Amino acid sequence: MTANPQISREQVLAALRDVQDPELHKSIVELDMVKDIQIRDGVVSVEALLTIGGCPLRDTIQSSIEEQIRQLPGVRGVQVQLGVMTQEQRQTLITKLRGGEVSPMHRSSFLTADSPTRIIVVASGKGGVGKSTVTVNLAVALRRLGHRVGIIDADVYGFSIPRMLGLTGQPTMVDQMIIPLEKDGIRVMSIGFLLPNEGEAVIWRGPMLHKTLTTFIGEVHWGDDLEYLLIDLPPGTGDVSITIAQTLPQAPMVIVTTPQLAAVNVAQRAARMAEKVNMEVLGIIENMSWFQASPADPPVYIFGRGGGLRLAELLGVPLLGEIPLDPAIREGSDTGEPIVTSHPDSPAGRVFRQVAARLVERLPMKVG
Ligand SMILES: Nc1ncnc2c1ncn2[C@@H]1O[C@H](COP(=O)(O)OP(=O)(O)OP(=O)(O)O)[C@@H](O)[C@H]1O
Ligand SMILES: [Mg+2]
Missing domain, CATH: 3.30.300.130 (Fe-S cluster assembly (FSCA))
Structure with a gap:
């Protein structure tokens, strides 16, 4: 024995x-x-x-x-x-x-210079151009590249990230600390998790908005291992954008636009705001660039052509990718399955993944 x-x-x-x-x-x-x-x-x-x-x-x-x-x-x-x-x-x-910190604004590690977390703010001039779609799909694509990813849904009045990821529920609270919800390894915080139902309206003025956003940034437990934090902004250059810029100065931004040349001026406003508050514009993502009924059919340029490139040239930044129109993108945003999850090898899925890879190149992990 x-x-x-x-x-x-x-x-x-x-x-x-x-x-x-x-x-x-x-x-x-x-x-x-x-x-x-x-x-x-x-x-x-x-x-x-x-x-x-x-x-x-x-x-x-x-x-x-x-x-x-x-x-x-x-x-x-x-x-x-x-x-x-x-x-x-x-x-x-x-x-x-919280790393022993006492100042509420320094509770999250990515507010300090030596944080490993890279922030990417997703902005646009006009509404409805696909910021939230881009945010969730880039998050999935970054995750597929093996990164730890988080999303802040900063569109407090018009939040849509929970639905786009099929994420419901309330965040766990450990006393005053909020633990983000998670979907496929992506950590997410949205005002949608704190409201009794999706149809509820948020009717707050500036100070409340400001407080909510700084809470999402500074008092949510994102984890000090988070590598990329994507922030989905509301359209335009309003209160939310100002708060984000003040709280996260120098955070790099991508601007989403459609190919319509007439929209370039509007999109430029987002860039001008970025410039004023010292945020770097990393590049332009053109969405809804064309539609192709099948690979054999010629592409149809429903919203015109060239807007993304024009804006990129005006700002002297790269055009990071052109995403086609695809009904599967819209369906996915209703069913909670981003196209990069459901059809990673579709033309749109591939562009999202290429954009994510380019962003990683531009914002490599900090060593150590
Ligand atoms: N490339 C695409 N192909 C098909 N549908 C798309 C595409 N991009 C976005 N959509 C759809 O268009 C709608 C608007 O997109 P989304 O909500 O991402 O825009 P947004 O810029 O975040 O809007 P808002 O300004 O209201 O926040 C959604 O229903 C989305 O599913
Ligand atoms: Mg949106």
Whole structure:
């Protein structure tokens, strides 16, 4: 008979380092969620503390713990008991997650110069040109390239990101800290998650708008591993755009426009605002560029031609891509499946992926 190898507390703790809290994106060991470990006759008992009672992901946490420990040699059984943190333990955790910072405007790491997070603001002059469509599809494309991605739906009055991603529900709150919702690994915050139903109207004036946006930027737990944060702006150069520019000075911007030459002047206003507030325009994305009923048919230029290129030339920035009209894009935005998810190899899907790759080239990850 061979004796069971001795399992040590350190081994168990090391194994638990690989278990992440699915919402906070950090190891449960690092988060001080492991309260107790007992080992008796090869049976490992773990007591872990959840941040809140009724945590929606408690089953996931429990099974990840069990799975990790079972892999250790000599383990004959695993028992997991889940408790809930006290108010004080939660406060310590929040302070830790915020990197010990006290100033509310510096709680999110990407507000500091050494943050690894790259921000991309998606703007337009006119409404309805496809900013939100571009935002969700670029997010999926960046995710497919292996990046950790977040979206802020800054269109507070006209929010559409939740529907476009098929994302409903309310964000988990850990005391005052909001945990973004997640779809296919994309972290998302929208006012839509905080309203009782989608048809509800937001009727706020400036200060409330400002407060909501700075909360989304500074007090949502985006995670310090976030690589790209896309911000979907409302059309034009109103209050929201000003708040974003003030809160995230120097954030790079892409401008979405249609091919219509008459729209170039309107689109230019977004660029002029960017210039005034020191935001860099990374490039232009032309949307609704043409329609082709089938690959054999000639393209039809429903909204004219050349607007994207014209704007790019005027601003001295690259035209990052031209996206065709495709009914599947509209359907996808109603059903919550962006075209890059449902048809990544369609002509439009490919352009979105190329644009994402070009953005990564322009905004490479910061090393270290
Ligand atoms: N290339 C495309 N092909 C087909 N439909 C498209 C395309 N781009 C956008 N759409 C559709 O056009 C509509 C407007 O797009 P979207 O909501 O993305 O524009 P927006 O610029 O964000 O609008 P708003 O200014 O209201 O925020 C949506 O129904 C969307 O599905
Ligand atoms: Mg929109």
